[in-house]
Amino acid sequence: MTKIISKFSFIIFVIGIISINSCSETEFISHSKIPSSIKYESSISLPFEPDKICYCAHSESFLLLNKKKNTIFRINKKGKILEKIGEFGFEKGQFLNISDISTDGIGNLFVVDKSANSIIKFDEFGKYLNKISFEEINQPELISVKNNGDLLLYDAFYNEIFCFDNQNEIRYNFGKFSLINPQKIENSTNINYVFDNAENSIFVFDDFGGIVRKIQHDEKIVDIASSKYFLLYITLDGNVFCHKFKSNLMRHLAKISELFPIYKIDSIFAFDKKVGLISEKKLHLFYLTNE
Numbered sequence: 001m002t003k004i005i006s007k008f009s010f011i012i013f014v015i016g017i018i019s020i021n022s023c024s025e026t027e028f029i030s031h032s033k034i035p036s037s038i039k040y041e042s043s044i045s046l047p048f049e050p051d052k053i054c055y056c057a058h059s060e061s062f063l064l065l066n067k068k069k070n071t072i073f074r075i076n077k078k079g080k081i082l083e084k085i086g087e088f089g090f091e092k093g094q095f096l097n098i099s100d101i102s103t104d105g106i107g108n109l110f111v112v113d114k115s116a117n118s119i120i121k122f123d124e125f126g127k128y129l130n131k132i133s134f135e136e137i138n139q140p141e142l143i144s145v146k147n148n149g150d151l152l153l154y155d156a157f158y159n160e161i162f163c164f165d166n167q168n169e170i171r172y173n174f175g176k177f178s179l180i181n182p183q184k185i186e187n188s189t190n191i192n193y194v195f196d197n198a199e200n201s202i203f204v205f206d207d208f209g210g211i212v213r214k215i216q217h218d219e220k221i222v223d224i225a226s227s228k229y230f231l232l233y234i235t236l237d238g239n240v241f242c243h244k245f246k247s248n249l250m251r252h253l254a255k256i257s258e259l260f261p262i263y264k265i266d267s268i269f270a271f272d273k274k275v276g277l278i279s280e281k282k283l284h285l286f287y288l289t290n291e
Helices: 002-031
Strands: 037-045 052-056 061-066 071-075 081-085 098-103 109-113 118-122 128-132 140-145 151-155 160-164 170-174 182-188 191-196 201-206 211-216 221-226 231-235 239-244 249-255 267-271 274-279 282-289
Touching (some): 037 249, 052 274, 061 098, 109 140, 151 182, 191 221
Antiparallel strands (some): 037 282, 052 061, 071 081, 098 109, 151 160, 160 170, 182 191, 267 274
């Protein structure tokens, strides 16, 4: 009798494991389903025309880069300035020449100081944490922080992208013989995207630095952004496209001017299930749908 109960318990356990795995897989497929369109949500007036915007999920705020003033401003969803980070100078928390910014999953801000050849890290409240320098890097320009905390850094001197782990050790490097004039680095799960302005192409690299695809478009590509599972990019004529790497599926989502009267888009970024488009001193928010 004991043996029968044990066998029955084991069968129930196995069925439970299978059910959990099935649910997880179903959830993954559901969450990673490529969107079919985007819809307009709202617009926010900005205090200035930013060079780049990042979203901090931890504080639910936007980080605006002003390269000219070597400053980052944090604003809320109503456009109100919450804090100012940095300024020109040689002291702790000051910058010589900001070239790019990025955030990680817990709200930390990473700032590339091109002239100081270093990365300055702040917490989600804008508090200075530390300064990171890499012997292998001579002229850092672009940065992207991966979900596991790895840093992707583009070195303009070597024309190459380096991936550093949490211990500041090189995991891999790539792009040296493929890239001409990279403008932005983005990443999704196990994938790295590099937008090359000179090539008008988006290079897709795996997590070992191997090139796996090159996305090209007839119309001029303006900017790219990525979410956990797919890439978004916008062209000069205001069309937004979505690319899912795993299935190599490309989809046209919308022509922005047909959704809202925006005719000049400077950049794009993605957060949660939303898309942010910057046009001069306005931030326009759209949400992704599967309708």
